[in-house]
Amino acid sequence: MNLDKLPTPSLILDRNCLQRNTEAMTARLKKHDVALRPHMKTAKSIEVARLALAGNFGGITVSTLEEARYFARNGITDIVYGVGIVPAKLDFLAEIQGKVGENALFSVILDNPGVARDVAARAQALGSSFEVLIELDCGGDRAGVPVGDAERLLAVAAGLQQGGGVALKGVMTHAGHSYHCHGKAEIESVAEQERAGLVWAADCLGAAGLPCDVVSGGSTPTAVFAKNLDGVSEMRPGVYMFGDVMQQEIGTCSGEDIVVTVLASVIGRGGRSGNEHILLDAGALALSKDRGADEFSPIAGFGLVFDVENRSFQGLSVSDAHQEHGLATGPSLPALEIGERVRIRPIHSCLTTAMYQRYHVVEGGRQVVAVWERTGGW
Amino acid sequence: MNLDKLPTPSLILDRNCLQRNTEAMTARLKKHDVALRPHMKTAKSIEVARLALAGNFGGITVSTLEEARYFARNGITDIVYGVGIVPAKLDFLAEIQGKVGENALFSVILDNPGVARDVAARAQALGSSFEVLIELDCGGDRAGVPVGDAERLLAVAAGLQQGGGVALKGVMTHAGHSYHCHGKAEIESVAEQERAGLVWAADCLGAAGLPCDVVSGGSTPTAVFAKNLDGVSEMRPGVYMFGDVMQQEIGTCSGEDIVVTVLASVIGRGGRSGNEHILLDAGALALSKDRGADEFSPIAGFGLVFDVENRSFQGLSVSDAHQEHGLATGPSLPALEIGERVRIRPIHSCLTTAMYQRYHVVEGGRQVVAVWERTGGW
Structure with missing residues (x-):
């Protein structure tokens, strides 16, 4: 089977490119003497995990319980479930x-x-034991104990002491917010904010006589651009494996580093003149409706269109996406015939691959050369 | 199992509500003496198809070849593949x-x-026979022979005569563009535009001595609001089965008519104050990143949040969606505890259910009371 025959839309993964990306991140963090605990939320595939884990200690991060189940069944047993537990x-x-x-x-x-108390009690009732990392908010304003709130940090730690099923291991x-940075200097500054927040929390726990073996940072942009990771024990980037148009805009990868593309067929030329857009069989479901790159490059739309050999069409992008139709437009429309194939670089590979x-x-x-299954759902 | 125990996020379907919606559409089109060929792109489930087909002739529309395979395997054999063929x-x-x-x-x-010619030849080479509907563009500017372009319409029909594997059956x-209408009058006008375009094409083919047994319209808004469907033989709406916030804004359903909801757990309260948003375990993957309702109601965000009994939280919506985190905000935050459950009405049920x-x-x-499998992918 080759790209000229595969049904469309299909998801293509370039193994050579993937290996370059995973080796680069492994080498980068080794230089900092920081462990790499790759986040598998993007790839959700054991074959990809094996490449990402090569030369690393073997632990991963997951975003769903289904990923935990899938990777555990496939032999990975050191797993951080990286979404607040209930x-x-x-x-x-x-x-x-x-x-x-x-x-x-x-x-x-x-x-x-309160959750710390309830989790400790529930773990004990189940006769199970879990390690716990206290989540910190280092500026992302999503979840976590805000950096600087020592009272809450210690209250969470205290909650964990009230049941026997959990062990405090550290902070994460x-x-x-690094995804909204414009330029390297801004990301460097967020990376330092992330590091400093983690070190503050580790110091707080240490001063209270509490354990903090794990000091865990996240995000591909901060892992790529951090100048100093002193005091950080591990990093949990994920999207670096695949890259995407959004990461290209942020500057963590080049266009050639984007590992996954959507193979699509030209199914028409449309609009009133019959020549206003190229119609592709990759729409909202095949690409996702993520517009994360709009902040950086509105013309990227729902994905950038390349030919099967990954050659550019000079600004052709999917500017509108219906359920199964993608409408590609650009400064000029290439002379693509109906039935010809293209490859679309995703805006946000975590959502497209899903x-x-x-x-x-x-x-x-x-x-x-291979077909790799991936897991999904919850 | 009940909604208090089900893992989250999960997709909930209210069968009573579904049956009301499918019966209403069946009755509506019967009044017009128009056949209903439901579009299964939203539901992708044989159980839903059976309800939608009750009292109808048994034909369906699909948006992917995988749906065609799934429904054919489940006994439905009159299928229109509603995306331009190659x-x-x-x-x-x-x-x-x-x-x-x-x-x-x-x-x-x-x-x-050209495609008509190639399709006819390919069908003949395969020893198969297919029926063909010529697609018309009645104003949506996506695909189709523009209404009024008789030369192209007849050229497509002529292309089909050049191979023995296909039979021209009509137009669709x-x-x-009815999805962008504001108010009933605008939709009525688009419905008439759709009808008139179809009738023009049927007349064109008839005048040329060509067959046109099928005169097929689409879209939930036009099926709901059309005043006159004279000359139309069938309609292919799909999202009317489930409804969603977008359809509610357009006016084709009420909030209580929305059949599918995402069951989610509260997993935190976040932001710097720890009280700026409610964190849910339904994010971009559980809801999709469709923002189709923005045009009508920007506060709808990625979905409207209700309690497990479908009671309103007064404007609470998912205003930001990360991969597995939904950030719910509103005029005021309800006193939801971590671990409590909510139900989220989707912006666009076609994408959320996928x-x-x-x-x-x-x-x-x-x-x-039941678990219904659905198909997906391509």
Whole structure:
């Protein structure tokens, strides 16, 4: 099978490019003497995880309980579930842990004293044990104990002491605001804010005689541009594996570093003149409706269109996306025939890849050398 | 199992509400003496299809070849594939048709003379036969022979005569621009534009001595508000089954008519004050990033938040959506505890439901009475 025959839309993954990206991040963090705990929320594939883990300690981050189940079943047993836990979800994690066996090391995150108490009690009732990282808000304004709020940080830690099923292991944060930075200097500054917040929290816990072995940062932009990671024990970037137009705009990758593309067919030329746009069979479902790149490059729309060999069409992008129709426009329309194929670089690879059950793997060329299944849902 | 125990996020479908919606559309089109060929692109479920087909002739519309395969395998054999065909895709349709047997009636759509020729030739080479509807552009500016362009219409029809594998059956259009109408009068006007375009094309073909048994319109708004459907033989609405916030804004349904909701858990309260938003475990993947309702109601964000009994929280909506986090804000934040559950009405149910593999079916209450699988992908 090759890209000229594969049904469209299909999700293509370039293995060579992926390996360059995973090796680069591994090398980058080794220089900082910081462990890499890749976030599998983007890739959701054991084959991708194996590449990302090469040369690293073997722990991962996940964003759903389904990912935890999938990766544990595939032999990865050191897993941080990186979305705030609620007690009811421990039952499912305990069930997975029971199946994987005693060497499973599952960590959960939380930021609230009451939840800490309830999680400790629930874990004990289940007869399970979990490691806990306290989530910090280092400026992303999403979740976490705000950096500087020592009272709340220590109250969360105290909550964990009230049940026997959990062990405080440290602190974590995700500098999500790095996605809105314009330029390297801004990202460097957010990376330092992330590091400083983590170190503040580790110091707070240490001063109170509490353990803090794990000091965990996140985000691809901060992992790429951090100048100093002193005091940080691990980083949890995810989208660096695949890149996307958004990451290209932020500056963490080049266009050639984008690993996944959507293979689509030209199914028409439309508009009143019959020549106002090229109609593709990749629309809102095949690409997602993420417009995250608008902030940087409104013309990127729902994805940038390239030919099957990844050559540019000079600014052609999917400017409108209906459920199964993508309308490609640009400064000029290339002479593409109906039935010809194109490849679309996604705006946000985490969301685009989520629409597919598998990757069709190439190694630079048109030949599909493997099919990698991926998990999804919850 | 009930809504208090189900893992979150999950997709909930209210069967009673669905049945009201499907019966209403069936009755509405019967009054016009127009056949209903429901579009299954939203529901992608045989159980939903059975309800939508009750009292109707049994034909459906699909948006992907995978839907065609799924519904054919489940016994539905009169299927219009409602996205412009390219010759290479006939191979897959022929394969399905071969499995279903001789009574399978697959129709494809196209709008281009060259494609008509190539499709006719490819069908003949495959030894298959397909019915063809010529797609018209009645104002949506997406695909189709522009209404009024008799030369192109007849050229497409002529292309079909050049191979033995296809039979011209008629014309079809989708008044997608009805989604941007404000108010009933505007939709009535688009519905008339859709009808008039179809009738023009049917007359053109008739005058040339060509067959046009099928005169097929589309879109939920035009099916709901059309005053006159004279000359139209069938309508292909889809989203009317489920409704969504977008359809509520357009006026085709009320909030209580929305059939599908996303069950989510409160996982935190966030922001610098720890009280600026309610954090839900339904984010960009659980809801989709469709912002289609912005044009009508920017506060709707990525979905409107209700309690488990579908009672309003007075304007609470998901105003920001990260991959697995939804940030709910509103005029005031309700006193929801971490771990409590809410239900989110989707902005665009076609895209939200696509993120799930199954519906958890309720009948008004909290009890899950059935689980209906759905298909997805391509």
